[in-house]
Amino acid sequence: DAGVIQSPRHEVTEMGQEVTLRCKPISGHDYLFWYRQTMMRGLELLIYFNNNVPIDDSGMPEDRFSAKMPNASFSTLKIQPSEPRDSAVYFCASSLTRGGQDQPQHFGDGTRLSIL
Amino acid sequence: GNSVTQMEGPVTLSEEAFLTINCTYTATGYPSLFWYVQYPGEGLQLLLKATKADDKGSNKGFEATYRKETTSFHLEKGSVQVSDSAVYFCAEGLSGGYNKLIFGAGTRLAVHP
Numbered sequence: 211d212a213g214v215i216q217s218p219r220h221e222v223t224e225m226g227q228e229v230t231l232r233c234k235p236i237s238g239h240d241y242l243f244w245y246r247q248t249m250m251r252g253l254e255l256l257i258y259f260n261n262n263v264p265i266d267d268s269g270m271p272e273d274r275f276s277a278k279m280p281n282a283s284f285s286t287l288k289i290q291p292s293e294p295r296d297s298a299v300y301f302c303a304s305s306l307t308r309g310g311q312d313q314p315q316h317f318g319d320g321t322r323l324s325i326l
Numbered sequence: 327g328n329s330v331t332q333m334e335g336p337v338t339l340s341e342e343a344f345l346t347i348n349c350t351y352t353a354t355g356y357p358s359l360f361w362y363v364q365y366p367g368e369g370l371q372l373l374l375k376a377t378k379a380d381d382k383g384s385n386k387g388f389e390a391t392y393r394k395e396t397t398s399f400h401l402e403k404g405s406v407q408v409s410d411s412a413v414y415f416c417a418e419g420l421s422g423g424y425n426k427l428i429f430g431a432g433t434r435l436a437v438h439p
Contacts, residue, residue, distance in 0.1 A: 214369075241425045252431050253370075253415070266426070301369055305425045312358040312419025315427055317369035 212236070214318035216302050222324045228290040231321045234283055235304030243315060244277055244287050245301040253301075259285065292325045299323070328353045332416050332430035339437050345403040347433045349390075349416035352397065358419040359383075359392055359399040360427065365412045373401075373414070406437045 215234040223229055235242050243258040257267040262279045270277070274293070279285040289296055299322050303315040333348040351359065358377045362370040374383035379394035388403045399416060416430040 243426075253429050255426070258426060260425075303370075307425065312427065313425050314360055314372045314375055315370075315425065317362075317371070319367075319369045 214302055214304050214316055216300075216318035216321050218321060219319065220322045220324075222326065223292060224326050225294055226291045227325075228288065229292045229296075229323060229325075231287040231300050231302075231323070233285045233287070233302030233318060235285070235302070236306075236316055237283065239304035239306045239316070240282075241305045241307065241315075242279060242285050243303040243305075244285070245303065246298045247301060247320070248298045256287070294325045297323055297325050328418065328420065328428050330416050330418050330428050330430035332414075332433050335413075335432075335434040337433060337435045339406055339435070341408055341437055341439050342405045343437075345401070345406045345410075345435070347401040347414055347416075347435070349399045349401065349430060350397050351399065351416075351418040351428075353418050353420065353428070356394070359390070360417040360419070361388070361390055361399070361401050362415040362417060362429075363412045364415065364432070370415060406435070408437050408439055411435055411437045 217232045244256040246254045256269045257277045259279045277287045299320045301320045303317045305313045305315045329352050331350050360375045361373040363373045364370045374385040376383040376392040381392045390399050390401045413432045413434045415432045417427040420426050
């Protein structure tokens, strides 16, 4: 089975440019999560969706960050304008509701973002 | 708010040594508990889970027991290998099935031959 697919795997761009990260969740999963991982701050939850609807975006650091999920098989995380401090590895994860108990999240391989 | 506390790393062991990585959680009720592993350059992978008190999750020689009385979910392995070198994350689910997980800070394990 295909796992969570993220693209690109690596992105290097200059400060001020728009960055778009993409995620395809596992087919049939109804939750999608965006995380950011840095050495200083560890793993941070940015936003998550249920059935394509944003549930909690309190982790989004600034208005420069936005996320969308136009359909069940695609989500984007956009940074505009980008800044050097946005450099991090961004992960997408998905999970499936089952029986009212928390289910494991399945992670993609991440996008390593470097803002120069 | 809820939180998960893991022992700080790095943990450095020789091959075939016994491993324990401590994890405690704060969620009330009976949250599901998870251990994830992250190898260099990869995403987090589910290692094992437990969904109720006294459950033991196990996988690839790793084990963890859900201890409600001590709110703990310590990870153990009897004999580590060099290939187990990775970062290990403990996580709790927010009871109610929302699938949002609270992750610990991660513990880096380095195993030497």
